[in-house]
Amino acid sequence: MTGDPLYIDGVDLTDLGIMAVKVLVAFTFLLVATMFMVWFERKLISDMQNRIGPNVAGPWGLLQTFADGVKFFFKEDLRPENADPLVFRLAPYISAVTAFLSFAVVPIGGSFGGGSSGTVTIFGRETFLQVADPPIGILLLLAMSSIAVYGVMLAGWASGSKYPLIGSVRASAQAISYEAALGMATVVVVILAGTLSTHGIVAAQSGGFSRWFLVSSGIVPFIVFLIAATAELNRPPFDLVEAEQELVGGFHTEYSSIRFALFFLAEFMNVITMSAIMVTLFFGGPAGPIFFGMTWFWPTVWFLLKVLAFLFVFVWFRATLPRLRYDQLMHLGWKLLIPLILFWLMFISLKELRATHDWNWLATYGAAFIALAVGASLLIAGLRAGDRAYQKELEDV
Amino acid sequence: MVDTLVFIVAAAICLTGALGVILARNPVHSALMLVMTLFGIAVLFVAQEAHFLAAVQVIVYAGAIVVLFLFVIMLLGVDRAQNLELSILPIQRWAALVFATGSLILLVGLIMVVNEPVTGAEAMGGAASGDENVRLLARSLFSDYVYAFELTSLLLVIAVIGAVVLARKPKEIQGAVVEELGDN
Numbered sequence: 001m002t003g004d005p006l007y008i009d010g011v012d013l014t015d016l017g018i019m020a021v022k023v024l025v026a027f028t029f030l031l032v033a034t035m036f037m038v039w040f041e042r043k044l045i046s047d048m049q050n051r052i053g054p055n056v057a058g059p060w061g062l063l064q065t066f067a068d069g070v071k072f073f074f075k076e077d078l079r080p081e082n083a084d085p086l087v088f089r090l091a092p093y094i095s096a097v098t099a100f101l102s103f104a105v106v107p108i109g110g111s112f113g114g115g116s117s118g119t120v121t122i123f124g125r126e127t128f129l130q131v132a133d134p135p136i137g138i139l140l141l142l143a144m145s146s147i148a149v150y151g152v153m154l155a156g157w158a159s160g161s162k163y164p165l166i167g168s169v170r171a172s173a174q175a176i177s178y179e180a181a182l183g184m185a186t187v188v189v190v191i192l193a194g195t196l197s198t199h200g201i202v203a204a205q206s207g208g209f210s211r212w213f214l215v216s217s218g219i220v221p222f223i224v225f226l227i228a229a230t231a232e233l234n235r236p237p238f239d240l241v242e243a244e245q246e247l248v249g250g251f252h253t254e255y256s257s258i259r260f261a262l263f264f265l266a267e268f269m270n271v272i273t274m275s276a277i278m279v280t281l282f283f284g285g286p287a288g289p290i291f292f293g294m295t296w297f298w299p300t301v302w303f304l305l306k307v308l309a310f311l312f313v314f315v316w317f318r319a320t321l322p323r324l325r326y327d328q329l330m331h332l333g334w335k336l337l338i339p340l341i342l343f344w345l346m347f348i349s350l351k352e353l354r355a356t357h358d359w360n361w362l363a364t365y366g367a368a369f370i371a372l373a374v375g376a377s378l379l380i381a382g383l384r385a386g387d388r389a390y391q392k393e394l395e396d397v
Numbered sequence: 398m399v400d401t402l403v404f405i406v407a408a409a410i411c412l413t414g415a416l417g418v419i420l421a422r423n424p425v426h427s428a429l430m431l432v433m434t435l436f437g438i439a440v441l442f443v444a445q446e447a448h449f450l451a452a453v454q455v456i457v458y459a460g461a462i463v464v465l466f467l468f469v470i471m472l473l474g475v476d477r478a479q480n481l482e483l484s485i486l487p488i489q490r491w492a493a494l495v496f497a498t499g500s501l502i503l504l505v506g507l508i509m510v511v512n513e514p515v516t517g518a519e520a521m522g523g524a525a526s527g528d529e530n531v532r533l534l535a536r537s538l539f540s541d542y543v544y545a546f547e548l549t550s551l552l553l554v555i556a557v558i559g560a561v562v563l564a565r566k567p568k569e570i571q572g573a574v575v576e577e578l579g580d581n
Contacts, residue, residue, distance in 0.1 A: 139452035146460025157471055172468055
């Protein structure tokens with residue numbers, strides 16, 4: 001069975017109503033979660049740095065983000081003289097819309113395993129607890145993250161100012177570089193699950209901890225995904241895009257008022273979405289023990305707890321790790337992560353092939369090892385030859 | 398009904414984008430219009446149940462290739478209106494006109510001769526679900542069209558190596574850099 005069972009027997013008014021409620025709930029959830037994420041980050045980082053952090057607006061400063069948001073609304077909306085008027089206005093919306101859309105494919109609840117297929121019943125209709133389950137599933141997320149680059153890139157260019165432009169050029173180069181590693185880590189999961197649909201990926205992980213793709217893919221794809229995701233999010237230690245010491249504020253230097261708020265919103269929303277995606281891909285999504293037979297309640301709780309753990313990790317990174325230099329960033333992305341995940345991708349594919357065709361263990365891995373050895377020695381020989389030619393060229397001059 | 402409506406809207410978006418690409422004075426605006434066209438085409442793919450192609454259209458073309466265009470435009474600082482009177486081969490405009498008219502006639506002729514409905518055709522993966530769609534695509538790509546596929550990738554590799562070779566600095570400049578480093 002593929003697709004949401006809600007639409008199988010035609011669509012009537014109740015179905016449309018359920019759909020609208022789902023969209024509304026996801027939208028509100030993301031907004032509220034973003035609000036508390038900003039507070040959470042500020043509070044946590046101040047704890048880690050021995051400061052107090054926001055503590056005036058509301059209990060424990062909980063309403064700080066709300067106050068900031070209201071302030072943004074009433075600020076003057078400036079547009080630099082050199083700015084490209086249309087693109088300058090368009091860019092924040094691209095960022096915000098893609099941030100919202102990515103979350104649509106994340107399953108946020110529903111009990112999987114034990115015969116049930118992750119559906120819940122609302123108003124007598126069975127449905128998935130996710131806004132949409134398109135056939136391309138996880139590819140939608142990759143598409144959205146590649147479109148999100150436009151928001152940052154255009155913002156920097158349209159500002160008609162040098163620091164934003166440098167920031168946006170850095171951002172696009174970084175995003176393109178790490179998208180490859182991110183995509184291939186996702187492919188490993190897709191191969192193991194045998195489906196692109198996020199619902200299918202979660203269903204394939206049901207039935208205990210050992211079936212989570214964190215374990216069954218070997219831990220490598222998860223680590224690569226985590227690093228690449230941090231880079232995609234432009235979070236520290238990969239925040240060269242808005243390195244304050246070098247670029248003022250990076251791509252959003254010239255933005256003010258509500259347009260800046262949209263960028264800010266998109267950035268934190270993306271952190272939440274990425275955490276949710278990691279939970280979906282590697283940590284079984286809403287999987288977890290269910291108490292008292294409340295099958296509609298516990299999965300969502302587990303899901304939220306896992307996402308919270310990742311949010312903590314992202315803040316932790318920020319407090320712990322110094323920013324990478326630009327060449328280190330490119331080195332890590334192209335020379336370490338991509339070869340590593342490429343190798344792992346081939347290894348996992350081979351493993352799956354062997355399992356389906358029931359090939360001999362020794363013959364399969366022996367052949368693979370020989371092929372790898374030959375390939376590696378050719379590569380090393382090629383590199384050496386290139387190096388020698390280069391040295392010779394240097395001596396000739 | 399809905400299919401026709403989707404087709405009309407998507408086609409209008411595609412055409413507006415395509416016109417924008419050639420009419421916009423600013424190269425960055427042209428590139429953005431190209432993105433709009435690519436999105437319209439992705440919608441048309443979805444309308445014909447080719448979900449995977451639609452996703453790839455957005456990820457590869459809109460997400461990587463046009464971003465690269467923009468990257469180059471921004472880095473080289475050519476993001477201003479260009480003077481079209483300069484540096485053009487004398488017959489270039491006439492040749493462009495002839496080729497454009499020729500391909501238009503070819504296209505219209507093809508549509509009239511083939512006599513198939515313009516929309517509503519099913520993609521390879523057709524009625525199949527999303528995953529089956531991918532499977533069928535992969536199977537035909539790596540069986541029937543494997544030579545075409547491999548040759549295309551070979552071509553791309555050659556293009557990359559060519560670009561690297563062309564972009565390498567000539568020896569004199571490299572020498573100057575080495576000397577400069579030596580001085581320090």
